Amino acid sequence: MVLAAAGLVKEYHLGRTLVEVLRDVNLELCRGETLAVIGASGAGKSTLLHVLGGLERPSGGRVRLLGDDLYSVSARRRNYLRAAHIGFVFQFYHLLPELDVMENVGLPAMNALAPAVEDPEDRVRELLTAVGLAHRAHHLPMELSGGEQQRVALARALMNRPDILLADEPTGNLDPVTGGQVLEALFNLVARENQTLVMVTHNADVAGRCQRVLELQAGRLQSPAGGEKICLKQQGEG
Numbered sequence: 001m002v003l004a005a006a007g008l009v010k011e012y013h014l015g016r017t018l019v020e021v022l023r024d025v026n027l028e029l030c031r032g033e034t035l036a037v038i039g040a041s042g043a044g045k046s047t048l049l050h051v052l053g054g055l056e057r058p059s060g061g062r063v064r065l066l067g068d069d070l071y072s073v074s075a076r077r078r079n080y081l082r083a084a085h086i087g088f089v090f091q092f093y094h095l096l097p098e099l100d101v102m103e104n105v106g107l108p109a110m111n112a113l114a115p116a117v118e119d120p121e122d123r124v125r126e127l128l129t130a131v132g133l134a135h136r137a138h139h140l141p142m143e144l145s146g147g148e149q150q151r152v153a154l155a156r157a158l159m160n161r162p163d164i165l166l167a168d169e170p171t172g173n174l175d176p177v178t179g180g181q182v183l184e185a186l187f188n189l190v191a192r193e194n195q196t197l198v199m200v201t202h203n204a205d206v207a208g209r210c211q212r213v214l215e216l217q218a219g220r221l222q223s224p225a226g227g228e229k230i231c232l233k234q235q236g237e238g
């Protein structure tokens with residue numbers, strides 16, 4: 001098991017109001033497995049990815065990452081686990097505005113906690129080519145379109161060859177043609193490295209490219225309503 005969540009609860013307190021986002025989420029993912037998480041806006045998909053990725057402590061339950069209990073270990077160990085094993089594509093990219101495209105993509109390799117990347121510059125160029133952005137290497141984020149920023153965020157997430165890629169609507173801002181190309185590149189890279197992928201998407205066609213599709217509804221992760229319509233791929237070894 002690469003990543004496992006058990007009994008995840010996430011609540012926010014807003015004044016006297018209790019916002020229950022995750023009520024009881026259970027999930028087990030093997031190496032190389034691909035999962036799409038769908039659900040209405042506000043269902044808690046981004047929250048779930050943040051909790052799975054060690055970015056947001058759950059109110060209850062556990063996340064196990066490759067044998068470590070992600071929220072029981074020290075903050076330093078958690079930072080290490082994230083740097084070494086997890087790539088994250090944020091819904092709103094979070095590129096560093098003062099760094100150009102190459103520097104943004106290469107940033108994870110600069111993390112002293114992360115395992116060394118061989119030839120980081122070659123890796124950056126390879127990833128930029130894969131997402132179709134080799135010609136924008138020296139642009140700043142503000143000099144890019146939204147879809148281009150999204151692709152930079154994807155390349156950055158893959159920089160350290162993470163075991164797990166957590167991607168929040170990674171093609172949500174792309175036109176169908178570019179989205180298709182980026183998705184192709186994403187699945188090729190993930191398959192080549194035998195990475196585990198959890199992808200949030202609103203697009204049924206995109207979801208259908210993953211081996212499993214689960215819907216977040218009322219704080220629980222379950223088989224999608226009308227799920228028989230989504231053509232699931234044969235699950236690989238793992």
Ligand SMILES: Nc1ncnc2c1ncn2[C@@H]1O[C@H](COP(=O)(O)OP(=O)(O)OP(=O)(O)O)[C@@H](O)[C@H]1O
Binds near residue numbers: 013021039042
């Ligand atoms: N820091 C916070 N404090 C209070 N409530 C929050 C906080 N963060 C998220 N929420 C609430 O949690 C719920 C889930 O938010 P989340 O961003 O996970 O939804 P989502 O499924 O990713 O939606 P979308 O598809 O629009 O991106 C929302 O109702 C939101 O208002």
Ligand SMILES: [Mg+2]
Binds near residue numbers: 045046168
């Ligand atoms: Mg979201």
